[in-house]
Amino acid sequence: MSTDRRSAIKNIVAGTAALSTAGVLGNMDAVAQPLQKNMPLKGNINHSACRWCYQDIPLDKLCAEGKKMGLSAIDLVGPKEWDTLKAHGLHSSMCNGAEISLVDGFNDKQFHAHLIKQYSEMIPLVAKAGYTNLICFSGNKRNKSDEEGWANCAEGLKQLMPLAEKHKVVLVMELLNSKLNHKDYQCDRTWWGAELCKKLGSENFKLLYDIYHMQIDEGDVITNIKQYHPYIAHYHTGGVPGRHEIDETQELFYPAIMKAILATGFKGHVAQEFVPTAKDKLTSLQKCIQICDV
Numbered sequence: 011m012s013t014d015r016r017s018a019i020k021n022i023v024a025g026t027a028a029l030s031t032a033g034v035l036g037n038m039d040a041v042a043q044p045l046q047k048n049m050p051l052k053g054n055i056n057h058s059a060c061r062w063c064y065q066d067i068p069l070d071k072l073c074a075e076g077k078k079m080g081l082s083a084i085d086l087v088g089p090k091e092w093d094t095l096k097a098h099g100l101h102s103s104m105c106n107g108a109e110i111s112l113v114d115g116f117n118d119k120q121f122h123a124h125l126i127k128q129y130s131e132m133i134p135l136v137a138k139a140g141y142t143n144l145i146c147f148s149g150n151k152r153n154k155s156d157e158e159g160w161a162n163c164a165e166g167l168k169q170l171m172p173l174a175e176k177h178k179v180v181l182v183m184e185l186l187n188s189k190l191n192h193k194d195y196q197c198d199r200t201w202w203g204a205e206l207c208k209k210l211g212s213e214n215f216k217l218l219y220d221i222y223h224m225q226i227d228e229g230d231v232i233t234n235i236k237q238y239h240p241y242i243a244h245y246h247t248g249g250v251p252g253r254h255e256i257d258e259t260q261e262l263f264y265p266a267i268m269k270a271i272l273a274t275g276f277k278g279h280v281a282q283e284f285v286p287t288a289k290d291k292l293t294s295l296q297k298c299i300q301i302c303d304v
């Protein structure tokens with residue numbers, strides 16, 4: 011290598027290190043950097059984390075530690091735990107507790123009576139607590155075509171829309187992969203969920219775009235977010251493959267995904283839903299928040 015070329019490369023490396031130390035590259039290099047304990051958050055992304063990923067940590071501790079690292083909400087918590095969130099000044103960004111299960115959902119008429127009763131009871135509770143998003147699921151296909159799934163979901167959900175609209179609650183159907191984790195789940199493609207939103211024609215039914223699940227089933231994450239964002243109320247994260255930390259050990263580049271989400275004008279929450287591999291799960295959570303803090 012010529013001396014000129016070698017010294018040019020040295021200069022680039024030194025320059026990059028200097029920029030990085032000064033924090034100029036910000037979270038674009040947070041992916042591969044160790045956690046920066048006192049890095050202030052930028053305030054553009056509303057950060058949340060899913061309760062189930064930290065089951066062995068008492069909710070009170072998760073809230074206290076989460077708040078310190080910049081969480082403004084916790085996901086997938088039901089009425090019994092809302093008081094704990096409130097005591098810490100945290101929002102419930104995706105309420106649960108009305109669903110039967112991921113496999114038994116709105117795409118099957120045999121569950122409609124039960125689901126309508128449960129959601130009719132839960133919607134006013136969500137509203138009274140000052141929350142908006144309530145999770146729901148399509149259920150498994152069990153040989154139903156796309157058309158039958160859409161028709162059944164629409165028939166069941168339509169009965170809940172007037173109550174949801176009255177209480178300003180949004181029923182949010184989660185997109186899950188059917189290739190690996192939830193075989194036979196029906197709402198497994200963004201276009202399928204968006205079509206259901208169109209059939210319902212209500213701002214009170216939207217989608218939870220789970221970045222981990224959708225990378226597995228359809229990829230094109232940023233393109234799909236750009237195309238379908240009017241139907242998306244909420245986002246979940248997770249590293250692919252493995253659903254672990256969203257750092258340099260996996261294939262998605264979360265800072266770019268977060269920038270694409272912000273560019274759509276999104277004002278909701280992004281909830282971390284990776285299963286930590288690190289012994290110190292809360293340090294992992296803080297680092298993943300930093301990665302997403304664009």
Ligand SMILES: O=C(O)C(=O)CO
Nearest residue numbers: 184186191220246283
């Ligand atoms: O169970 C799962 O895989 C989920 O993503 C639920 O949010």
